Amino acid sequence: MASRLLSTTTTLITPPANLNKFSARVKLRNGRLSIIRAVSNSSQGGSVVYKGVYGPWTVEQSDVKEVILYRSGLVTAAASFVAASSAAFLPENSWLSETIKQNQDLFYLFGAAGLGLSLFLIHIYVTEIKRTLQALWALGVVGSFATYAALARPASDSLVHYVVDHPNAVWFVGPLFASLTGLVFKEGLCYGKLEAGLLTFIIPSVLLGHLSGLMNDEAKLVLLGTWMALFVVFAGRKFTQPIKDDIGDKSVFMFMALPEDEKKAVVAKLEQDKTLND
Numbered sequence: 130m131a132s133r134l135l136s137t138t139t140t141l142i143t144p145p146a147n148l149n150k151f152s153a154r155v156k157l158r159n160g161r162l163s164i165i166r167a168v169s170n171s172s173q174g175g176s177v178v179y180k181g182v183y184g185p186w187t188v189e190q191s192d193v194k195e196v197i198l199y200r201s202g203l204v205t206a207a208a209s210f211v212a213a214s215s216a217a218f219l220p221e222n223s224w225l226s227e228t229i230k231q232n233q234d235l236f237y238l239f240g241a242a243g244l245g246l247s248l249f250l251i252h253i254y255v256t257e258i259k260r261t262l263q264a265l266w267a268l269g270v271v272g273s274f275a276t277y278a279a280l281a282r283p284a285s286d287s288l289v290h291y292v293v294d295h296p297n298a299v300w301f302v303g304p305l306f307a308s309l310t311g312l313v314f315k316e317g318l319c320y321g322k323l324e325a326g327l328l329t330f331i332i333p334s335v336l337l338g339h340l341s342g343l344m345n346d347e348a349k350l351v352l353l354g355t356w357m358a359l360f361v362v363f364a365g366r367k368f369t370q371p372i373k374d375d376i377g378d379k380s381v382f383m384f385m386a387l388p389e390d391e392k393k394a395v396v397a398k399l400e401q402d403k404t405l406n407d
Contacts, residue, residue, distance in 0.1 A: 179373060181380025183395060188373055196375040199250040200367040205243025206309070207364035209236040211357045213289060217350060233289040234277070241270055244309055252377045253315065262311045269305025276301045299340040306332055313363065320374065322366065324359040331356050 178185045212229065213236035219226035229236075248266050253259040273288060276298050281291035292298040310332045317325030335352045338344025344352075367375075384395060 186379040202247035209240030265308035272301035
């Protein structure tokens with residue numbers, strides 16, 4: 130996961146959720162990390178050893194499950210968003226349109242849950258970035274519930290329809306989509322995905338255009354349709370990537386599991402080796 134961006138950083142890195150599993154397999158030998166891999170009959174390439182910044186590492190079954198859950202969360206978010214948004218492109222009084230509108234809040238709930246799962250499992254080296262995305266998601270969820278309870282429900286309206294009819298409500302639900310924007314930005318930056326890069330600009334454009342009233346309905350529909358298509362492509366293409374991509378450099382996370390004195394020993398040894406090689 131784009132270890133080239135932050136491989137030299139040793140103080141702003143966050144470990145994954147299952148870090149305790151990693152730490153049990155880490156030993157310090159001569160100032161270097163050595164990964165002790167349990168014997169595995171997994172078909173996920175457990176015998177493949179990857180070269181990390183701080184030592185070799187392998188993909189284990191627990192890593193595979195975590196990555197699949199991360200990607201499944203994105204698929205859930207994309208499918209829910211497309212389902213809820215498709216009503217805007219259907220005939221006004223069709224039975225399908227009415228059925229979707231009646232269940233838009235349910236789609237919204239599933240989409241938010243899927244995004245939350247992915248943000249919980251995402252591997253980002255910089256702790257502050259990961260926590261910021263999670264905080265935005267949480268703020269958006271709270272804002273969505275508050276908007277529904279205090280504004281939409283008293284008006285006998287759904288949350289989604291209320292936000293469509295009352296642009297100012299974007300202030301309350303917007304942080305949820307800001308967290309999604311941050312996630313696709315990270316994916317575009319790390320893997321050079323065109324659809325992720327485009328979504329980074331389209332998502333805030335639609336929301337800000339709706340909030341400010343500077344964008345007419347035709348323009349919003351065009352951007353909304355583009356958002357739907359790109360989101361599906363983005364989520365689907367995640368399953369074409371190698372599992373190791375979404376793990377990142379596991380040696381970095383394992384390094385962070387070490388006690389401070391052992392971290393210093395590893396860094397000192399790396400600097401010594403670099404000096405000798407130069």
